[in-house]
Amino acid sequence: MENYQIIRLGHLGDGIAEGPLFAPLTLPGEVVQARREGDQLRDVKIVTPSEHRVSPPCRHFKSCGGCQLQHASDAYLADWKVDVVRTALTAQGIEAAFAPIHVSPPQSRRRATFAARRTKKGAMAGFHAKASDVIVEIPDCQLLHPDLLAARPVAEALAVAGASRKHSLDVAITLSGNGLDVAVRGGKPLDGPLRMELAQLAEAHDLARLAWEDEVIATRLPPEQDFDGVKVVPPPGAFLQATLDGETKLRDEVKRITQGAKRVVDLFAGTGTFALPLAQDAEVHAVEGDPAMMAALDAGWRHGAGLKAVTHEARDLFRRPLMPDELGKFQAAVIDPPRAGAEAQISELCQSDIPVIAYVSCSPASFARDARRLLDAGFEMGPVQVVDQFRWSAHVELVAAFHRG
Template sequence: MTETLPPKTPQPDPAPRGEVMIEAVTHHGMGRTADGTLVPRVLPGELVTLAADGPKIVTPSPERVAPPCRHFKSCGGCAMQHASDGFVASWKAEIVRTALRAQGIEGEIAAVLTSPPDSRRRARLAGRRTKKGALVGFHARASDTVIEVPGCRLMLPQLTGLIPALERIAALAASRKGEAGLTVTDSEAGPDLHIDTDKPLTEELRIALPEIAREAGLARLVWADEIVAELEPPVQRMGRARVVPPPGAFLQATAHGEAALLEAVREAVAGAPRIVDLFAGCGTFSLPLAETSEIHAVEGEAAMLAALDRGWRGVPGLKRVTTETRDLFRRPLLPDELARFDAAVIDPPRAGAQAQVAQLSASQINVIAMVSCSPASFARDAKALIDNGFEMGPVTVVDQFRWSPHVELATRFTRR
């Protein structure tokens, strides 16, 4: 279990009955006592009293701050709003170090880059019908209870302001017993809404939903797998290209985080004339890198590659970009296929890229830019590369999911 230990200080007198000392914070953001009890919303070194309605702080940590959001105690969207920015940055860096140490790797953390409050351009909210209408928000911690979050400090204000319209949609898409998932993404043309529901799309809904979309200023509204309304293409900028991702396609959570990861990748593969982008998505890295290098983008979802290709064709002056639809878990690119590239970019999902990393290790590629959203799978893949002759550079930690346990990172591997 990943922990951030408090600085060494004189031990306090034995705690009175009912009071416990918080020894560490796990990688999930839970405080841990000496006997392994997990306590939410506490910090290392704090003396607390455990109660049914939550811990009572007896001796607060100097790193404790007032949570900036009034929903913090009830909402499960954030775990660490009670900690200073400096503590959270150190905690996230230690999560990465601990994952690397578990694989026998001592890694250097170059920086921790944290997205500002009110900057999430993409969020999945839950919608549930009520007697009076509908409820839209995030889940309470470890619960299916939906908590309203007006004034949420995570999302862009234009997304938070969309909640009244989402409540109208939730009343149509959800039931008293079942939720609807409402994934909303900011775009140049307005919010892009994807509704995850089992309810059928009736003719009445086909009439009502476009009107709600127009009134709310939505660019696109998608019900399950069907586009019901597209008033404007929900464009995302990727370098100089304008990309319209397919419904539900992956997108980095904040513009700040995307820029930080892109900068790390640019530096890693600078000067490489031919680059293979593995798990390329809609072109987050491919299209900006095409300003200076030829790119071969490989991705398992054909619709995302089609969006990437259209974006590339709309920008004169970019280097050649080719695409290949391929399941890199089952059919990784082999060394002879990798032989025509000078560098690789790899940004796998949380499971990592064990099969593809094995083929990269066996190839002649000497430079790899790796991006990851899972320190554990990253550390496993990093060990495989290091064991096969690569050196790992300093790791940049990118905190797009502010106040949460999620960690993203990027680094460069070079063959010795």
């Protein structure tokens, strides 16, 4: 065992000593005693703690892999997450202004994927331990909304009904306006008896909807999501912002950036998180690769009240981005790509005449790469708004405005 000085925090949340050597659950400035194993420090003991070290608010923190950073103060984490974005931009030669970070409160996560496994006595459900297939039960989780945490027995019942002894289920549970929306993967193949048992389980647990792999077993009530007053029923397992608080902040920023535009294109529109609220003031064209998501968005618009026209298009924007002549019909664009970013679509936006872009991102690295392209094409970037809706994790989201200079 030797002593090591932690010099910085990596983008995945591990402390880093010279080498680099990685030490989980440590903070910059700390002296630790540890055993070196390759590029990892094992059996870490804190010799000199950081002034930013705090007692984790959740008793499951050390065993559960759901959170990485509960040992750091909220103020430190807020500064660190902004610095993660700033570092990514600096690597692309970009200096940026930042708005104050917005952090979702504890116990506000409205969706989670539980790991559930059969046991000799029944079943267990929770999150995996870090870098392990061991399931840790989390009855006092401080991350999940209380209504979502109370759904663990649903995951356990599903494991009893349809999991093998060798493999765990992935049970994605989302809070909706009409109850729990549940989608399961990794279970036994469906047959008649299993279908019947799952339908009875949906009734017994008062589920809004239950899907098994790609098949909907039961829809007792439409699992509606409310996008600023517009009700949408997403397809099973569709993307949804992690917290209502975070979604609201991102939406408000997007509406502010695009304010005054009469025609807006929403790229990677999902089921309408931004497109439908924007339709309160502007005509919107929504583009998304998944036809089922587009169908859900369209149904939400048709049943909405007081909305301007919303058209939609199922289109793979990685292979077939909107071209400059198509983009020329709009006065603003919203783009919310997956972690890989939107390199092909950004290239076409750079060549278009579109004057305003609201860029929402879940990856500082791909955002910085795309921002460099936009700035080189003559756009100017407004303050970056970092939104932390994955509290106590290394995950960072943001939204920023780009205007033609």
